[in-house]
Amino acid sequence: MAGGGDPCVAIVGATGAVGELIRQVLVEQQFPMRELRLLASPRSAGKEVRFGGEVLKVLPLDAKHFEGVDLVLSSTPSSISKEWSPIAAKAGAIVVDNSSAWRMDPEVPLVVPEVNPGALANIPKGIVANPNCSTIQMVVALKPLHDLAAIKRIVVSTYQASSGKGAKGLDDLDSQMMAIGREETIPPAKSHIDRLAGNVLAHDWTASDEGYSEEEWKMVKETRKILGDQSILVSPTTVRVPVRVGHSESVHVEFHRPLEVEEAKRALSKAPGVILVDDQGKQIAPTPLQCAGKDEVFVGRVRRDLGVPNGLNMWVVADNLRKGAATNAVQIAQVLVRNGLLKNCRRG
Ligand SMILES: NC(=O)c1ccc[n+]([C@@H]2O[C@H](COP(=O)([O-])OP(=O)(O)OC[C@H]3O[C@@H](n4cnc5c(N)ncnc54)[C@H](OP(=O)(O)O)[C@@H]3O)[C@@H](O)[C@H]2O)c1
Numbered sequence: 001m002a003g004g005g006d007p008c009v010a011i012v013g014a015t016g017a018v019g020e021l022i023r024q025v026l027v028e029q030q031f032p033m034r035e036l037r038l039l040a041s042p043r044s045a046g047k048e049v050r051f052g053g054e055v056l057k058v059l060p061l062d063a064k065h066f067e068g069v070d071l072v073l074s075s076t077p078s079s080i081s082k083e084w085s086p087i088a089a090k091a092g093a094i095v096v097d098n099s100s101a102w103r104m105d106p107e108v109p110l111v112v113p114e115v116n117p118g119a120l121a122n123i124p125k126g127i128v129a130n131p132n133c134s135t136i137q138m139v140v141a142l143k144p145l146h147d148l149a150a151i152k153r154i155v156v157s158t159y160q161a162s163s164g165k166g167a168k169g170l171d172d173l174d175s176q177m178m179a180i181g182r183e184e185t186i187p188p189a190k191s192h193i194d195r196l197a198g199n200v201l202a203h204d205w206t207a208s209d210e211g212y213s214e215e216e217w218k219m220v221k222e223t224r225k226i227l228g229d230q231s232i233l234v235s236p237t238t239v240r241v242p243v244r245v246g247h248s249e250s251v252h253v254e255f256h257r258p259l260e261v262e263e264a265k266r267a268l269s270k271a272p273g274v275i276l277v278d279d280q281g282k283q284i285a286p287t288p289l290q291c292a293g294k295d296e297v298f299v300g301r302v303r304r305d306l307g308v309p310n311g312l313n314m315w316v317v318a319d320n321l322r323k324g325a326a327t328n329a330v331q332i333a334q335v336l337v338r339n340g341l342l343k344n345c346r347r348g
Helices: 017-028 080-092 117-121 133-149 162-181 214-227 260-268 322-338
Strands: 008-012 035-040 048-049 054-057 073-074 093-099 127-130 149-157 233-237 247-255 275-276 297-303 311-317
Touching: 008 017, 008 080, 017 035, 017 048, 017 162, 035 048, 035 054, 035 149, 048 127, 048 297, 073 080, 073 133, 080 127, 093 214, 133 149, 133 214, 133 247, 133 260, 133 275, 133 297, 133 311, 133 322, 149 214, 214 233, 260 275, 260 297, 311 322
Parallel strands: 008 035, 008 073, 073 093, 093 127, 149 233, 275 297
Antiparallel strands: 048 054, 149 247, 247 311, 297 311
């Protein structure tokens, strides 16, 4: 950890799947901090966890631990964020919140640094929302194309990893896979809606309006908010697949203006946070296994949509725990520090 002018940081939900990755990304990025506090539920209080070369004790979530904290990186269930992020903000911190609790609040910026960093200029509630993992990777890939030809409609199908449901989701898949390997009785699902090993689940999220799940509505609403265009039509189908880490997406995008495949590839190859992995001849396209542990969004199979005049199809893969959550949150924090926004945004 660094010097006296650096922020005091708290990770809320430090013991979860995302919280663990936030700790790791902070170390990798050598994020400047004068102090780090790790908070979680009372169940984890006193637990020792690693941070770089140090071992830190987990504190229970309590308002007194926000005293003197400049920046909170929060990744707890929505209900906890709803209650506790305003408490941390009132104590003077800027909160970067990974849950869905604040994303659609008009007074809370919803930010992907490669796409809409300017939204960080105004943080009236002291809370910045980190978007949904599936939305983040899609908008990072689409932003350079939107700038060229203006998106009219997106049809997206996701292939989402078990870790999207946190540590418990991963436990489900791992224990089921282990039982299959040992030819034992497969344990029932505790987190996913049904058995995931050897299966595909199209209903692993809470049902919502018009036959779409909450996850699907997040992709519709968050995409429009981040790209700043309420006219964009989004038609999503979200699906859970038996993959540990890394969400994949089949994205069909229709533009207002024509966009050639080669022009799209040129833009993608130069876009921040995007790695183009596209060699049709060699049948090379990104896979979740290759992308797990990486911070970028990988794009492949860029091709003309055979069904609409101004359409392109592509395959988009990213690590849901990194760019879909921890890395994006830390990148937001880096912009806040770089632009001196932690102190400026304090409410009186
Ligand atoms: N997983 C993903 O790919 C992903 C991507 C984007 C956003 N998100 C969002 O990020 C958040 C965390 O997800 P996750 O996957 O990391 O979940 P997780 O593995 O279940 O971790 C949840 C964390 O919240 C803490 N927590 C739970 N109840 C609490 C309470 N009453 N008081 C204080 N802390 C409490 C847990 O502490 P204990 O360990 O002590 O229970 C744990 O540290 C969720 O809102 C999720 O929707 C997840």
